[in-house]
Amino acid sequence: MWEFIINPWPWWFSGAAIAFTMFALLLFGRSFGLSSNLRTLCAIATNRRSKFFDFDWKKESWNLVFLAGAVIGGFLTSTYLNSGEAVQISQATLQDLAELGFGAPSTSSSGVQPDELFSWQNALTLRGFLILASAGLLVGLGTRYAGGCTSGHAISGLSDLQIPSLFAVVGFFAGGLVMTHFIYPLIF
Amino acid sequence: MRLIKYLLVGAFFGILMAKSEAFSWYRIQEMFRFQAFHMYGIIGTAVVLGALGIFVIKKFKVRDINGELIAIAPKDRSFYRYFLGGTIFGLGWALGGACPGPMVVSIGYGVLPMLIVFFFAIVGTYLYGQIRERLPH
Numbered sequence: 001m002w003e004f005i006i007n008p009w010p011w012w013f014s015g016a017a018i019a020f021t022m023f024a025l026l027l028f029g030r031s032f033g034l035s036s037n038l039r040t041l042c043a044i045a046t047n048r049r050s051k052f053f054d055f056d057w058k059k060e061s062w063n064l065v066f067l068a069g070a071v072i073g074g075f076l077t078s079t080y081l082n083s084g085e086a087v088q089i090s091q092a093t094l095q096d097l098a099e100l101g102f103g104a105p106s107t108s109s110s111g112v113q114p115d116e117l118f119s120w121q122n123a124l125t126l127r128g129f130l131i132l133a134s135a136g137l138l139v140g141l142g143t144r145y146a147g148g149c150t151s152g153h154a155i156s157g158l159s160d161l162q163i164p165s166l167f168a169v170v171g172f173f174a175g176g177l178v179m180t181h182f183i184y185p186l187i188f
Numbered sequence: 189m190r191l192i193k194y195l196l197v198g199a200f201f202g203i204l205m206a207k208s209e210a211f212s213w214y215r216i217q218e219m220f221r222f223q224a225f226h227m228y229g230i231i232g233t234a235v236v237l238g239a240l241g242i243f244v245i246k247k248f249k250v251r252d253i254n255g256e257l258i259a260i261a262p263k264d265r266s267f268y269r270y271f272l273g274g275t276i277f278g279l280g281w282a283l284g285g286a287c288p289g290p291m292v293v294s295i296g297y298g299v300l301p302m303l304i305v306f307f308f309a310i311v312g313t314y315l316y317g318q319i320r321e322r323l324p325h
Contacts, residue, residue: 005207008207008208008209009204009207009208009209011208011225011226011227011228011229011230011233012229012233013208014204014207014208014210014230014233015229015230015231015232015233015234015236015237016233016234016237017200017204017208018201018204018230018233018234018238019233019234019237019238019241020200021197021200021201021204022234022238023238023241024197024200025197026245026252026258026260027252027253027258028193028194028197028252028253029252029253029254029256029258030194031260031261034287034288034289035287035288035313037288038288038309038310038312038313039313039317041310041313042310042313042314042317045310045314046314050314050317050318051317052316052317052318052320053314053317061191062191062194063194065191065192065194065195065198066194066195066197066198066201067198067292068195068198069194069195069196069197069198069199069200069201069202070198070199070201070202070205070289070292070293070296071202071292071293071295071296072195072198072199072202072296073198073199073200073201073202073203073204073205073206073293073296074202074203074205074206074211074292074293074294074295074296074297074298075202075296075297075298076199076202076203076296077202077203077206077207077296077297078206078296078297078298081203081206081207087209087212087214087215089214089215089217089218089223089224090218090223090224092221092223093214093217093218093221093223093224096217096221096223097214097217105212105214110297110298110299112206112209112211112212112213112214112294112297112299113212113213113214113285113294113299113302114213114214117213117284117285117301118213118294118299118301118302119301120300120301123301123304124301129304131283131284132284132301132302132304132305132308133304133305133308134280134283134308135280135283135284135285135286135305135308136280136284136291136304136305136306136307136308136309136310136311136312137280137308137309137311137312137315138276138277138279138280138281138283138312139277139280139281139284139286139287139288139291139305139309139312140280140308140309140310140311140312140313140314140315140316141273141276141280141312141313141315141316142273142274142275142276142277142278142279142280142312143273143277143287143288143309143312143313144273144312144313144316144317145269145272145273145276145277145316145320145323146269146270146272146273146274146276146277147263147264147269147270147273148263149277149287149288149289150281150287150289151287151288151289153270153274154231154235155231155234155235155238156238156260157260157263158235158238158239159234159235159238159239159241159242159260160239160242160260160262161239162260162262162263164263164264164265164266164270165263165270167267167270167271167274168270168271168273168274168277169274170271170274171270171271171272171273171274171275171276171277171278172274172275172277172278172281173220173278174271174274174275174278175274175275175276175277175278175279175280175281175282176216176219176220176278176279176281176282177220177278177282178275178278178279179220179278179279179280179281179282179283180217180220180221180282181220181221183279183283184282
């Protein structure tokens, strides 16, 4: 049992756990969608001065608590549930990434995110900072424009067989494929 | 106290994002290069079980803890906002290897430069609020 929890979770268990998360929130009378929190944080930061962010954010505070829980979950995993091994990805991906200048996942750093992007040393160069800032800007702008992110559209929306969510997910993949196959070779 | 259940479910979600490795930039790269089944298996399982569960919930009119019928709010009918917004999101998702949930899980995991990505995601959402009337929806 402990062995199972400590090691990386298989896809079928992980997928079932995501569905469980969605059902737990539905049972509490809420819905599963992380990106609403970005809007709530904007409402708090702007003190509701702008029209789009003028709503009673206190009603959304449950989702901020959920978000805080997710941070704690990340901390608990790295501290207590760590297998001590780096993420193992396919040989083909390792090769593709090596050509772009990315080393294999390594336990000498986090083991889950590449140092080439996420070490402070690289994140605080002008180039590294612009990459991370652009990634955030695109996600934040895109998710609100599309009315949801992976949890709201790909999981909740598709589970409810909503066509708009399918358009959004097709967009997620269109953007992801363009970035990976056409823009990565230009910037890395 | 009413909020503590969200903290617990959130922590479960954080652990699952980390243990499934779905929060890893490497896994997202593997997915967008179609070189492993892992991410497709995760999303596929979640959607299939989710759809089955929601079918059952609707069929048997299951109620939440407040006694309300459980339903997922229908999205507005449109194409442009979902496809265009989705594409912009996808560009960022592949660039940073993280969508909003995984960003904060990474921060908790100890990958602190992800704070830069998360901060600018808030800025991006703010930007949308400022320019939304000029975007096709």
